[in-house]
Amino acid sequence: MADTETDEVVEEEPVAPAERHGVPVAASRGVAVLFPPIEDYLRVVEALRDEGFAMCVDVTAVDYLTHPGRSLPEGVPAERYEVVVNLLSLEGRERVRVRVQVPEADPTVPSLFALHPGTETPEREVFDMFGIVFDGHPDLTRILMPEDWEGHPLRKDFAIGRIPVQFKATGGTGK
Amino acid sequence: MSDTHVVHTSEGDQELAPRDRSSERELLLETGAVLRMSEADAAKAIAEAAGTDEETFLLNMGPQHPSTHGVLRLMLELQGETVLRTKPIIGYLHTGMEKTGEDLNYLQGPTNTTRMDYASPFFNELVFCLAAEALLEVEIPPRATWIRMLMCELNRMASHLLFLATNGMDLGAVSMMLYGWRERDLVLQFFEKVTGLRMNHEYIRPGGVAVDLPDGWQDDVLFILDALPERLEEYDQLMTGQPIWRDRTQGVGAITPEEAVALSATGPVLRSTGLAWDLRRELPYLAYDEVEFDVVVGTYGDVFDRYAIRLNEVRESMRIVRQCVEKMPPGDYRVQDKKVTPPPRARIDESMEALIHHFKIFTEGFRVPEGEIYVAVESPRGELGCYLVSDGSAKPYRMHIRGPSFYNMQSMPHMLHGGFIADAVAVISSIDPIMGEVDR
Numbered sequence: 271m272a273d274t275e276t277d278e279v280v281e282e283e284p285v286a287p288a289e290r291h292g293v294p295v296a297a298s299r300g301v302a303v304l305f306p307p308i309e310d311y312l313r314v315v316e317a318l319r320d321e322g323f324a325m326c327v328d329v330t331a332v333d334y335l336t337h338p339g340r341s342l343p344e345g346v347p348a349e350r351y352e353v354v355v356n357l358l359s360l361e362g363r364e365r366v367r368v369r370v371q372v373p374e375a376d377p378t379v380p381s382l383f384a385l386h387p388g389t390e391t392p393e394r395e396v397f398d399m400f401g402i403v404f405d406g407h408p409d410l411t412r413i414l415m416p417e418d419w420e421g422h423p424l425r426k427d428f429a430i431g432r433i434p435v436q437f438k439a440t441g442g443t444g445k
Numbered sequence: 446m447s448d449t450h451v452v453h454t455s456e457g458d459q460e461l462a463p464r465d466r467s468s469e470r471e472l473l474l475e476t477g478a479v480l481r482m483s484e485a486d487a488a489k490a491i492a493e494a495a496g497t498d499e500e501t502f503l504l505n506m507g508p509q510h511p512s513t514h515g516v517l518r519l520m521l522e523l524q525g526e527t528v529l530r531t532k533p534i535i536g537y538l539h540t541g542m543e544k545t546g547e548d549l550n551y552l553q554g555p556t557n558t559t560r561m562d563y564a565s566p567f568f569n570e571l572v573f574c575l576a577a578e579a580l581l582e583v584e585i586p587p588r589a590t591w592i593r594m595l596m597c598e599l600n601r602m603a604s605h606l607l608f609l610a611t612n613g614m615d616l617g618a619v620s621m622m623l624y625g626w627r628e629r630d631l632v633l634q635f636f637e638k639v640t641g642l643r644m645n646h647e648y649i650r651p652g653g654v655a656v657d658l659p660d661g662w663q664d665d666v667l668f669i670l671d672a673l674p675e676r677l678e679e680y681d682q683l684m685t686g687q688p689i690w691r692d693r694t695q696g697v698g699a700i701t702p703e704e705a706v707a708l709s710a711t712g713p714v715l716r717s718t719g720l721a722w723d724l725r726r727e728l729p730y731l732a733y734d735e736v737e738f739d740v741v742v743g744t745y746g747d748v749f750d751r752y753a754i755r756l757n758e759v760r761e762s763m764r765i766v767r768q769c770v771e772k773m774p775p776g777d778y779r780v781q782d783k784k785v786t787p788p789p790r791a792r793i794d795e796s797m798e799a800l801i802h803h804f805k806i807f808t809e810g811f812r813v814p815e816g817e818i819y820v821a822v823e824s825p826r827g828e829l830g831c832y833l834v835s836d837g838s839a840k841p842y843r844m845h846i847r848g849p850s851f852y853n854m855q856s857m858p859h860m861l862h863g864g865f866i867a868d869a870v871a872v873i874s875s876i877d878p879i880m881g882e883v884d885r
Contacts, residue, residue, distance in 0.1 A: 298816065298817060298818065299579055299816070299818055301819070324706050325706050325709055325711075326709055327709060327711075327821070327828060327830065327847065328819070328830055328832065328845075328847040330832055330845040330847075332817075332834050332842075332843045333843075337834075337836050337842055338815075338836055338837065339815075340815065340817075340834075340836075341815070341816075354817075354832060356819050356830070356832070356847075360706070360720065360722055360727075363727050363728055365728075365819070367819065386707065386709070387707045387708055387855075388707060388708040388709025388710070388852060388855055389709070390479075390855060391851060391852070391854065391855055392851070392852070395851075399543075408479075408481055409481035411483050412536075413535060413536060414535065414536040414539040414884060414885075415536060415539065416536070417483060417484050417485065423541060423544060424543060424544055430541075430544055430545070430547075430548055
């Protein structure tokens with residue numbers, strides 16, 4: 271199979287993407303990143319907790335609406351939102367990341383509250399900022415914005431907001 | 446009838462009815478710590494309860510209150526003076542800094558993040574720059590690393606002195622407030638000498654630091670290190686050994702290690718429970734594996750432990766600063782990569798290339814390769830992290846800062862449960878939240 275006459279790249283057998291706990295995993299600068307589908311999300315986080323990742327350090331989300339193109343492993347369909355969970359193992363001194371693709375049409379994800387009670391406020395923040403609903407969360411209400419606010423500020427289609435400024439020379443409002 | 450069981454107490458044997466005979470509401474009052482009620486419902490409940498003889502009532506503490514450490518609103522469910530359940534309500538200082546971060550390039554980014562935890566601004570700048578540099582894959586020269594470490598440890602000292610000041614005042618030792626500010630001012634004057642500003646310096650930038658340390662900086666730092674130990678002894682005398690202080694802090698707001706880990710608490714809150722977790726020791730960054738220092742750990746997880754930890758962390762930071770003064774390497778204070786670091790101003794007159802680089806860096810900004818990363822440092826409050834997603838352009842696509850106070854606040858209801866309102870002041874102060882990083 272190897273072409274020994276020239277320096278061309280050897281045609282290899284297609285390699286199956288690496289898996290951990292049954293879901294694709296990639297390495298991002300030294301940290302393992304798992305990509306479970308929504309159905310496997312709780313199972314994977316629980317399996318990681320049993321493996322030793324006892325502390326959920328951070329739960330956040332990203333809106334990939336205007337992103338030119340991110341690198342995902344094979345078999346992981348790209349959706350508009352991603353919920354990102356960072357876990358920490360105190361004994362193993364190791365971090366791991368879990369990225370779940372969340373579709374725009376139905377942005378619902380199971381809550382991690384039962385596994386990690388420390389996800390109560392970050393999940394509220396993700397709900398507030400992105401509109402992603404966490405099934406099973408005890409108190410899913412807005413946390414940073416006022417309770418009656420409409421819209422989800424960190425979405426890419428929520429304008430950053432400007433105060434209209436009137437410049438003397440030109441007249442009219444600024445950008 | 447035979448379900449009852451007998452408990453032996455100091456007042457004789459007592460018969461207890463089985464637990465399932467208690468109503469759900471009674472059980473909740475006894476064991477529940479977190480109040481989960483929307484603000485509209487709570488306002489209605491408060492209005493309806495006015496004038497009635499209800500057993501429990503809801504009280505708002507804050508957002509404008511001398512002891513809530515910034516704009517924190519606590520909804521307390523009280524039975525007499527005992528706190529049953531709590532709901533911390535935040536968002537009064539929310540200014541959309543994460544959204545702003547998506548609109549600023551990487552050189553402007555630290556100006557935004559530095560204002561989140563405004564009591565320890567260097568750490569915010571540091572975590573953002575470490576994240577950007579990890580994506581850029583540039584290597585920072587050793588002198589820049591040691592300067593960053595020096596400034597961060599001095600900042601830790603300043604932040605803990607602020608804690609000692611406000612904690613003392615909250616618990617009644619009002620003179621501690623002035624003493625703490627006096628010491629903190631020594632450090633802030635040094636910061637002004639080096640960076641030009643007393644707070645929110647924008648000194649740590651991607652690629653290194655903004656300017657080199659001025660001549661004679663060792664003398665200024667050693668002056669601070671000589672003045673502080675004696676003053677810390679004074680504070681030890683003023684507070685630690687004092688019986689009133691001990692009564693107000695020991696056994697108050699205790700939390701177990703399992704609770705702390707489950708609630709994602711880090712920093713002095715986690716270390717007070719006995720878990721020796723300090724990112725500087727366990728997952729070292731900068732040059733922390735080349736300096737000697739001890740990690741201060743508590744035992745009971747109460748307010749006194751958190752106070753003692755921070756007092757001793759000032760001493761440990763002084764050790765690190767002394768080693769920085771002794772071991773500061775010579776060399777560049779920022780990486781020489783022209784695409785990242787602006788050229789020195791004098792070169793712009795001479796070289797066309799320097800002018801173009803200067804122009805590109807200050808107008809468009811430098812581009813960071815596509816990717817995502819999470820970097821964390823040990824700030825005075827706990828694990829301060831930055832999750833950065835880059836799309837290959839000059840501005841971050843998504844910048845999320847994991848503020849330790851945001852997570853430490855989750856332990857607050859559990860610490861307040863069963864205590865008095867006066868203990869609430871002690872507990873809030875011992876968590877040392879900075880609302881800027883809670884709300885962002």
